[in-house]
Amino acid sequence: MDPRFAHITDWIFDLDNTLYPASTRLFDLIDERMSAYVQRLLDCGPDEAKRVQKGYFREHGTTLAGLMTHHAVNPHHFLDDVHDIALDRITPDQRLAEVLRRLPGRRFVFTNGNASYAERVLTAIGIGEDFHGLVDIHACDYRPKPDAHGYALIVERFGIDPRKAVLVEDMAKNLKPAKALGMTTVWVDNGSDHGSHLHDPDAIDLTITDVAVWLTELLEQAHVD
The missing domain is CATH 3.40.50.1000 (HAD superfamily/HAD-like)
Incomplete structure (x- = not known):
C-alpha cells in the first residue's frame, strides 16, 4: 500500500x-433554494439575493453563517428548507x-x-x-x-x-x-x-x-x- x-x-x-x-450538480439544487430563501427573507429580487448569498459564502464560509450573523436566521429552519431537494441525480x-x-x-x-x-x-x-x-x-x-x-x-x-x-x-x-x-x-x-x-x-x-x-x-x- x-x-x-x-x-x-x-x-x-x-x-x-x-x-x-x-458532475451530478446536486448542489445546484441546494444553491437555488438558498437564493430563494434569501429572496424571501430580504424581500428582494433574484439578482440581489444571489449577490448577498455569495457574499456571505465568501465572507463567512457558508451562506448560513452570514445569515445567522446579519439576520439572526434560525439555522434549523434554513437547513431544513434548503436541503429539501429531490435526490434523483444520485x-x-x-x-x-x-x-x-x-x-x-x-x-x-x-x-x-x-x-x-x-x-x-x-x-x-x-x-x-x-x-x-x-x-x-x-x-x-x-x-x-x-x-x-x-x-x-x-x-x-x-x-x-x-x-x-x-x-x-x-x-x-x-x-x-x-x-x-x-x-x-x-x-x-x-x-x-x-x-x-x-x-x-x-x-x-x-x-x-x-x-x-x-x-x-x-x-x-x-x-x-
Whole structure:
C-alpha cells in the first residue's frame, strides 16, 4: 500500500461532491433554494439575493453563517428548507460501497450540511450503513469548515489520533486545518465550484479525481504488497 496511507486507522470523508461526483450538480439544487430563501427573507429580487448569498459564502464560509450573523436566521429552519431537494441525480455506487467496507479501521463523514440531508444522500448512494459516525454543521455549532472547531470536535468525539487519520475533501481550503492537526490529506479535484479556492500545496498530500477509483487502487496495492 502507498506508505502515506498504510498507517491510517480512521478515514474521514466530506460528503457533497466528494462521495458522489461533482458532475451530478446536486448542489445546484441546494444553491437555488438558498437564493430563494434569501429572496424571501430580504424581500428582494433574484439578482440581489444571489449577490448577498455569495457574499456571505465568501465572507463567512457558508451562506448560513452570514445569515445567522446579519439576520439572526434560525439555522434549523434554513437547513431544513434548503436541503429539501429531490435526490434523483444520485445513483447507487456499488463500487464505492464495496471498497469502503474493505477499508481497515473506521469511517466517518464530516460535512457542512446537516445530518438528515447527509443520511438521505448516503442512503441514495447505497452507503448509508457504512460509517461509524457523522459530524454535521449542527454539531459544529454552525462554525463551518475550515473553522478549526469542527476538526477538533470530530477528533475528540470519536477518539481519533490525527496522525493516523486521513481527510478526503473536494474543497482544497478545508484541508489546511486537518494538515495542521497532523492528518494525511486528500484533495478530490473533480470540478467542484470553488474547489481550488485558497489551494495550498503544502496542505495536500495527494490529489485525486474519484474516491472509489483511488480507494480501489489503494487496496489493490495493499493486496499486491
